[in-house]
Amino acid sequence: MTVEHTDGRLAKGERRRRAILDATTRVVERDGVAGVSHRAIAREAGVPPASISYYFTGIDELLVATLLESAELLIADIARMRERTPEDGRAWAKTIAENLAEMINERRARTIAEYELYLLAARRPALRPAARRWIEVGASEINEGRGADEGIVKALFAAIDGLMMQALIADEPPVAADFEPALHFLLQPMSYLREVGEVTG
Template structure:
């Protein structure tokens, strides 16, 4: 085996271990909250030596930042999926987003709670703030598509989505897509470029 192949193999193994640590962190936050995150807990969940966590991450905050950024990547994937199903008008867009929110509250409830816990932790831990803001910046850019959408309308849309999800998480019964749709339709009306046909 050449030195290059050996180096590539080590790099791939290292990336797999780093990924296992991040996935384990997300599971621990889902199950136990941020308070449950420690080197020992993550190592046990990931099935790796505790020392390896310090090799990849400089501390718990660094690990939480990386986990939060992973959530941003998932958000980008969800938005891309919605764009693949890009509807013809604002009413249909409202439906697609409503269905995604309902999924986040039902099937992905634990993950949604974990993401919001990390998101809110940024209020207390400045190191997490850039990562917490990034999801809004990325999502807003996806909605705008460099078309100069009204910045206030985009901000209102995401602030409202945050509020709807937070309220939904404490509701007695998880809201359905039908419950989210009317408000989303109202919020999307100023963003009529979403209904424009794509080339």
């Protein structure tokens, strides 16, 4: 078997695996986690049902992979935000507010699906490491990784989750300007940590 043929098979396999993960997200968006089954995902992805078992040992493994994929998208969001945001608390509040508003409005269905998977981790331990992935990576970005107090970081992410849950059930979805005052308040301890890091660094 040639290298080109092997590479082609690997690429085809990765495309099919990706199609299955994308299909899982769409099914959760439309029908909730309860709608996830081998047959439903295969139909949505346009692949034979046996393909699901080939790439994933069971539904839990499929859901873990889907949640990790969502976490990687959030991590990419954080990286893009860092690239365009100066190290200033008020600037960060505006940037995060814009991203949350996009998640609530333009990406609403996907955000609901992600939170449904996130909450499912409370019942299914296999999903918990994946559910914590974006928080762990996000925390490592705070204060450029210098001296971020664990309690403050937990409070910040818990508050953001709360803001998002409130936004998802609001009759009128909030826009960036609605998020910004709360985020400016929540980020004040981060500004303090950054200043301490500059003095002691």
